[in-house]
Amino acid sequence: MARKFFVGGNFKMNGTKESIKSIVKGLNEAKLDSNVEVVIAPPALYLQLASSELTAANVEVSAQNVYDKPNGAYTGEISVAQLKDSGIHWTILGHSERRTILGETDDVVAAKTKAAIDGGVSVVWCCGESLEEREGGRTVAVVEAQLAALAAKVSGADWNKIVVAYEPIWAIGTGKVATVQQAQEVHEAIRKWLKAKVSDAVADETRILYGGSVNGKNCKDLAKEKDIDGFLVGGASLKPEFIDIINSNL
Numbered sequence: 001m002a003r004k005f006f007v008g009g010n011f012k013m014n015g016t017k018e019s020i021k022s023i024v025k026g027l028n029e030a031k032l033d034s035n036v037e038v039v040i041a042p043p044a045l046y047l048q049l050a051s052s053e054l055t056a057a058n059v060e061v062s063a064q065n066v067y068d069k070p071n072g073a074y075t076g077e078i079s080v081a082q083l084k085d086s087g088i089h090w091t092i093l094g095h096s097e098r099r100t101i102l103g104e105t106d107d108v109v110a111a112k113t114k115a116a117i118d119g120g121v122s123v124v125w126c127c128g129e130s131l132e133e134r135e136g137g138r139t140v141a142v143v144e145a146q147l148a149a150l151a152a153k154v155s156g157a158d159w160n161k162i163v164v165a166y167e168p169i170w171a172i173g174t175g176k177v178a179t180v181q182q183a184q185e186v187h188e189a190i191r192k193w194l195k196a197k198v199s200d201a202v203a204d205e206t207r208i209l210y211g212g213s214v215n216g217k218n219c220k221d222l223a224k225e226k227d228i229d230g231f232l233v234g235g236a237s238l239k240p241e242f243i244d245i246i247n248s249n250l
């Protein structure tokens, strides 16, 4: 089946009220490919601002993280129900910056993913290897272990609420994009794994995004690959070229 192209903008810990309003204005005024599903993920403080300013069709707002407990004494955290209550229906989870800097394990990420889905929030679930793991020939094994931890917690229709983002850590924010072949190879391995361990339908239908130094120039070639169904964009999502990335297939 044809998978709808998906582009996420992960603003990370960047932006102000003014700059976020200006990015949203840019999206509202741009001519965006109507065959693309877009989410923008500003810092939590600005989720509602972005939502209230957004008028572009096919663009939604996503959180960058959510906690897996329903409520209570978890200082600094935000629950799935609170996202929903604020009109937010997407979250990124398992970004490598949260895994490496904030110590989130495969199991923690899987538990959060399950909690988000159960609460009605869709997930851009991230995976990817470090440079050391790639150089040690362990890329596919690392990604498969991350997937296995996820598959231990989610099942059946949960997969309809998951978009997978493959983000090699060595390509994030470094300007060092994976080659088209390197990206396609891992995307294909992810799809094969889904087919073997989950189901043919999930393998066919799950969008697999590439993330890591995607920009307005390299996006078109990457987008042509058969297993690359979109992008998760960091730095370039804060710039006007984000529009070119959304329109990669035009």
Ligand SMILES: O=C(CO)COP(=O)(O)O
Pocket (backbone or CB within 6 Å): 010, 095, 167, 171, 172, 173, 174, 175, 211, 212, 213, 214, 232, 233, 234, 235, 236
């Ligand atoms: O981490 C990323 C998106 O989640 C990628 O970041 P860059 O596009 O800045 O490399």
